[in-house]
Amino acid sequence: MRVLLALGGNAMTGPDGSASPDAQRAAIAAAMESVADLIAAGHEVVITHGNGPQVGNLLVKNELAATVVPPVSLDWCGAQTQATIGFTVMNSLEASLARRGVERPVAAIVTRTRVDVDDPGFTHPTKPVGRFLPYEQARPLIEHGQLWEDRGEKGWRRIVASPEPREVLETGTLLTLIEAGYVVVAAGGGGIPVVRAEDGTVRGVEAVIDKDLTAALLARSVHADVLVIATDVDHAIKAWGTPQAEEIGVVSLEQMREIAGEGHFASGSMGPKVEAALRFVESGGPRAVITALEQIDKAVTGSYGTVIEGRPAKPHDPAGQNPTPQNPTENEG
Numbered sequence: 356m357r358v359l360l361a362l363g364g365n366a367m368t369g370p371d372g373s374a375s376p377d378a379q380r381a382a383i384a385a386a387m388e389s390v391a392d393l394i395a396a397g398h399e400v401v402i403t404h405g406n407g408p409q410v411g412n413l414l415v416k417n418e419l420a421a422t423v424v425p426p427v428s429l430d431w432c433g434a435q436t437q438a439t440i441g442f443t444v445m446n447s448l449e450a451s452l453a454r455r456g457v458e459r460p461v462a463a464i465v466t467r468t469r470v471d472v473d474d475p476g477f478t479h480p481t482k483p484v485g486r487f488l489p490y491e492q493a494r495p496l497i498e499h500g501q502l503w504e505d506r507g508e509k510g511w512r513r514i515v516a517s518p519e520p521r522e523v524l525e526t527g528t529l530l531t532l533i534e535a536g537y538v539v540v541a542a543g544g545g546g547i548p549v550v551r552a553e554d555g556t557v558r559g560v561e562a563v564i565d566k567d568l569t570a571a572l573l574a575r576s577v578h579a580d581v582l583v584i585a586t587d588v589d590h591a592i593k594a595w596g597t598p599q600a601e602e603i604g605v606v607s608l609e610q611m612r613e614i615a616g617e618g619h620f621a622s623g624s625m626g627p628k629v630e631a632a633l634r635f636v637e638s639g640g641p642r643a644v645i646t647a648l649e650q651i652d653k654a655v656t657g658s659y660g661t662v663i664e665g666r667p668a669k670p671h672d673p674a675g676q677n678p679t680p681q682n683p684t685e686n687e688g
């Protein structure tokens with residue numbers, strides 16, 4: 356199966372959200388063990404990953420050092436995170452594959468994602484980045500003009516613009532590499548946001564694209580059989596945080612749209628994951644799964660996690676309208 360695997364910040368930065376180099380190396384090394392198992396099992400894996408903690412930290416470094424070295428813009432910070440996370444993934448995945456006796460080349464690709472210049476995301480920022488701070492520490496920054504948001508029990512977090520991903524510009528390159536047998540790491544941090552001018556030229560814009568939404572687009576572009584969104588919870592949960600909390604197992608597209616419409620999924624965390632899973636399946640993708648990183652082997656077959664099954668088009672069913680599950684059912688998870 357061709358698997359598009361989206362790795363969240365939780366998988367890349369360690370359990371406490373720490374983005375120290377050691378914590379990142381350790382988290383990525385652990386994640387790549389699971390990825391190597393998938394590859395060793397015969398799956399074709401395309402990896403994308405988040406960069407929220409890292410890009411937010413780079414932004415702060417730039418601001419703190421602005422009087423000493425020229426600061427760079429947010430799109431440059433995003434490009435830098437693709438490189439550091441990408442090369443760390445390459446190092447770890449190569450080692451994990453070698454331990455299994457699997458020979459597969461790995462390539463991390465600098466990837467640009469086109470957005471619309473007039474996207475409302477530029478005027479209404481929604482993307483949490485960087486570290487969590489208690490309100491007392493965030494307050495002076497807010498008073499200084501930064502946008503911060505209360506993210507619940509973990510604290511407050513800085514918010515930046517996050518336009519909709521429209522197109523992954525390196526799709527052709529990725530397909531060539533996948534067909535040549537590479538394990539490709541692409542569109543890290545949702546891709547470096549760029550806009551295209553009327554004359555066809557491309558320039559970076561200051562934003563951080565949601566990596567789950569780009570993952571949905573990328574999964575369709577590379578004809579993935581399954582989009583797996585790996586995070587730190589086994590399932591998306593209905594009535595999350597209440598005594599009525601209920602894990603969501605296998606659901607139809609229609610059911611998940613309805614549940615999402617009821618507002619069970621927090622913006623900036625589970626919300627975009629559910630939206631990405633829905634978009635992939637709505638646009639014709641066969642299956643999308645949200646689950647914990649440790650469960651991705653079962654996720655690819657749809658036997659664990661929150662699973663949205665598409666409608667496989669059969670010869671007698673050209674419109675792809677054959678029935679899908681009508682009741683939320685628990686899978687083995």
Ligand SMILES: Nc1ncnc2c1ncn2[C@@H]1O[C@H](COP(=O)(O)OP(=O)(O)O)[C@@H](O)[C@H]1O
Binds near residue numbers: 365
């Ligand atoms: N309805 C929900 N079901 C499950 N988790 C939820 C829900 N709403 C919000 N969350 C939160 O979403 C988190 C996963 O999102 P996030 O932290 O952004 O993941 P990642 O960094 O792995 O991309 C979970 O740890 C949980 O705290």
Ligand SMILES: NC(=O)OP(=O)(O)O
Binds near residue numbers: 404405406545563564
């Ligand atoms: N770019 C992005 O969505 O990163 P996170 O998944 O780390 O928030």
